[in-house]
Amino acid sequence: MADFGGPGCGQRVVLVVAIFCFLGIGTVDAGNDVSLSNAIRDNNGKSFHIECNFTQFVNQVQNSNPNSNVKYHVRIMAGKVPLVDKDLSTTEVSVGKTSLSYDSGIDKNMNKDYQCELSAHVAGSKKVLTSTSEQKFLGIRAITNNLTVTEGDTANLTLVSTVPILCERSFGSCCLDLDLQIGTHRNQLATFTKCVYQVCKDDWNDTLGAAVKNISVIANPDGITDGNTDLRIKFRPLVPSGGGRVKQVFDNVKIPSVPVKVLDHPDGKCLVGGDPHIRRFSNQILHFQEVGDYVFYQNKQMDFDVQIRTWPCGDFRQRRVTCVSGFLVHDGKDVLRVSLADGITLPPQMRRANPWQRLAYRHHHNKLTLTTDVRNLPDGTKVEVERNRFITVNSPSGARITAHHQGVSLGFVLSIPPTFRKDPNQNGLCGSYHNTSSRTLVGPRGRHHHCDQWSRRSPGCRNAQFSESWKLDRNKTLFYNPPPPSKLQRETDQTIYCGCSQDLSQSGNPPAINCSGDGNKSPKGTGPRGYRKDFTEGRSARGQPRPL
Secondary structure, X not given: OEEOOOOOOOXXXXXXXXXXHHHOOOOOOOOOOOEEOOOEEOOOOOOEEEEEEOHHHHHHHHHHOOOOOEEEEEEEEEOOEEEEEEEOOHHHHHHOEEEEEHHHOHHHOOOEEEEEEEEEEEOOOXXXXXXXXXXXXXXXXXXXXXXXXXXOOEEEEEEEEOOOOOOOOOXXXXXXXXXXXXXXXXXXXXXXXXXXXXXXXXXXXXXXXXXXXXXXXXXXXXXXXXXXXXXXXXXOOOOOOOOOOHHHHHOOOOOOOEEEEEEOOOXXXXXXXXXXXXXXXXXXXXXXXXXXXXXXXXXXXXXXXXXXXXXXXXXXXXXOOEEEEEEEEEEOOEEEEEEOOOOOOOOHHHOOXXXXXXXXXXXXXXXXXXXXXXXXXXXXXXXXXXXXXXXXXXXXXOOEEEEEEEOOEEEEEEEEOHHHHHOOOEEOOOOOOOOOOOOOEEOOOOOEEOOOXXXXXXXXEEOHHHHHHOEEOOOOOOOOOOOOOOOOOXXXXXXXXXXXXXXXXXXXXXXXXXXXXXXXOOOOOOOOOXXXXXXXXXXXXXXXXXXX
16 A cells, blocks of 8 residues: 555555556546547557547537637647647647657657647637646656655565567567665665566556566664664666667666665564563563473464573572573574583482482583584574673574573573564463563463562562463473474575665676575584583583483
């Protein structure tokens, strides 16, 4: 839906109707008795022309002056340039129209508004009757003067050529290349699949009198609250090659640039830390004090899961305080986990110790480790480590986890890109990014829970029944069971987005670009099967980690 100018087109209309309005089809005012046609392809398919129709005007003049001698004069203007300026012959008057072929000035006056004006001089009278047609645009341009798109969303840029793409019969393929130039800061805009689009002879619609090409533009999310941004999509001047003389009307034609306003939309964030407290996507604080493996966040459509593991970390015997001891990220084909308890082997003297003594030993010897359960991270997950205490996991879907190690607990922030908010099938302890205004606690089967118990110390709620509804038994937790092979066809496995930031005017045709939604294809991960990196003590260990 969009607003398009023009008589009779001031309302919001769907795309097809909008194109009709843009082209002036069905919008001629009843008082206009002179009209200018759309471009008309000739029967031989090698050329085109436009027609100025004035039958209605001539009939009105003759009916008003039945016995008078009338001379008619016609002008066809391209902007302010007269391409036709002549007196009409008797034959032309009787036919009721005059035409202008593409090689009579249209080829040198592209991307202009055309208008036809007819005047009648009545013999013996100083009165001059005139009538002017509505303007017709001949050329190629976008039908929207401005695009508005929110970060993470897509918008359609619709280009319309009101001049047909024609070639000599000896040329089998007859197309016009449109090279986009989207050189923006931080690759904030991109197009799907490619930077070069084609408008071809077969795209022409005789009813519309136009060829239409839709280009999907995505506003890449940057995860930063930095306000709205005004950008511009530009096009390389058209350089037609081959096809014959008629195609050369597009030579060096400049498609007007299109302003784009990118509306800021920061990432959704879900935080966990302390003993522990969860700040959900809705900004609601949930006090969570259970022990086990839990679904922190899941999005089945994106094949993305984050699970957490907690252990007692305060008064052991009363279990009043728990902390996050590890988390697991599953994104498509990539699975990795960060833990404080992996690889800790109890010494022989601890075999007869009670569970609390064993837990105290693990607390004392906890260390930050990263484990991957496959030889590579085939979907391109990237991990960054800083000062052996901070880990950042960047997933190929655009999600990010930033974790820090403090004492016997892990705290982390899960950042979800705006593209995730379209999917209603997301849930977990974090809630849904699809509807951040809802403060209702929703369980895995859609059951609604409420904050019946409110904390006196801090604004937040606790509902053990809701928390336990997201607890995973041993058969379902990914800490023990690797996920089945992903059936999701990752967009990042293909050439999906193209930043189009190369200066095409100097470098010619752009090379093939393999890039993702952020404009850069993440490199493949490396590491042997069962690879585990101990970041705390600076040594590596191989093999599957011992479950807690």
